[in-house]
Amino acid sequence: MTYKKTAKTGNSASPQTNRSQKNRPQNHRAQNSRTQNHRTQSRRTQKSNSAAPDSSIMPLLLVVIFIAGLIGAAQQHMLPYGIAGMYLTLSLLTFIAYAIDKSAAKRGKWRTKESTLHLLALMGGWPGALFAQNLLRHKSVKASFRNVFWLTVVANLAVLGYGIKTGAVDMFI
Template sequence: MRKQGTVRRAQAARTKAPAWPAFTLMLVWAGLLIAGVALGRLGWLFLPAALLLNLVTFFVYWRDKFAATKGAWRTPEDTLHLFGLLGGWPGAWFAHQILRHKSAKQAFRNVYWMTAILNVIALGAWVLLPWLPLPH
C-alpha cells in the first residue's frame, strides 16, 4: 500500500499533455495505412491487423495495470515498447489516457514517443518510397 504523499506526488507528476500531437500523428499513420493499401504497397489485411494489434496493445497495458495494483507479474517495459514500435502505439496512447497507466514516468513516455515516431517514419518510407521492394 502506498502512502498518501506518494500518490499525490505521482498525480502531480502527471502533467496533462495536449492530445493534438497524438491525434495528428494518428491521422498521419492512418492515412499512410490507407494510402499503402490504395497504392498496393500494403495488402488490405494490414487495416484489420492494425486495429487488432492496437486492441491487443490496449489489453496488454490493461493487464499490466491490473497486475501492478495486485502486486502480480508485470509485463516488461521493453515488451510494451515493442508493441508500440510494431504499430500498437495508438492503442498504447489510449491506455495511457484511459487507464492512467505509465503516464507519470517521463522516461517511459520519452521512449514511447520515439517508438511511435519510428513506426510512422518506417511506415511512411515503406508506402511512399517506390525503390523499396514490394513483398511477393
C-alpha cells in the same frame, strides 16, 4: 538538551528547537523537511488525480487521425489494407497488454516487461499504447518509459514512410 532563544532579537547560538507534543525537542530543519515531503506528496497526488479530460484529447485525436489516414490511404489504393489491418490488430493487442499490466500492478502480481510493451509499440501497436496510456492512465507518468515510447513511435512512422516511398509495403497486398 534544550536551547534557549533570546527574547529581543530572536537569535540563538544554536539551532532553534521547539518541543513536540511528547515534550521532545525538535529541530526546525527536520520539521521543515517533513512538511516539504508532505507538500511534494500532495502535489504528486493532485497531479495524478487531476488528469483532466483536456490533457488526453490531443493524443487520442492523434490516434484517430492516424487510423483514419491509414484507412483512407487503403481506400485510395495508396496503401494495402493489410497494413491498416496490422496497425488495428497490433493496437488492440497492445491496449490489452497495457490493461493486463495495469491490472497486475494494482493487484501486486507479475508485470509485463517494459521492453515487451515497447516492442509492441515499435511493431505498430503504438496507437493502442497511446490510447491505453491516456484512457487507463497507465505508464503515462514515468519519463524514461515515455521517452522510449516516443522513440518507438518515431521509428515506426519512419519505417512506414520509407516503405510507402520505396514501394516495399506493396508486398503486403
